[in-house]
Amino acid sequence: MIHELKILPEHFEAVTSGRKQFEIRKNDGDYKVGDRLYLREWNGENFTGDSYKAEVTYITDYAQKDGYVVMGIEGLEGAK
Template sequence: MTTNFAFAEPFIPQFQTLDPAHHQNHELRIWPDCFAAVKAGSKPFDVRENNGNFQLGDELLLREVALETEQYTGRTLTRWVSYVLQGGVFGIEPGWCVLGFSDQPPIPSGITDIRLW
């Protein structure tokens, strides 16, 4: 028996977190080229010094900064941490990390179908 499901909109699995009440908010500076790539979806990650103790599900406010003046441009993006690769492995220096970005917030543990969320 075969079953074919047709969804009205694309099904996009979303990451889950166990304790959404303990997420942190981080405000991060980001250069214009990186800002544009994150906004376009071609850069779903960032390499950062892990001085903010980044955790899965944390909310990130990315604030674009002009290279020449180091002043904020006024453009922002919101992303959520979907993965944290800690430094000390794969050539990443200790104290640094690679953050995976999601443009959707995490769903609570136990929710399996985001169309119902």
């Protein structure tokens, strides 16, 4: 499944640089390992036009708020 998600610029830059290899999200999309994330940079008012594609490689709800998950992600080749 492909999930299209908004991501703020500071988090987007951390993901695209490889420093942040996870996403914490409310599990309202029933995320699963193997799903694809289409992360669209959102400045709080508009999409910037930048995007990044990643695959969910790991998922856990350990020590998260109810209904939230941590997803390990890996950028897809030519992801940006």
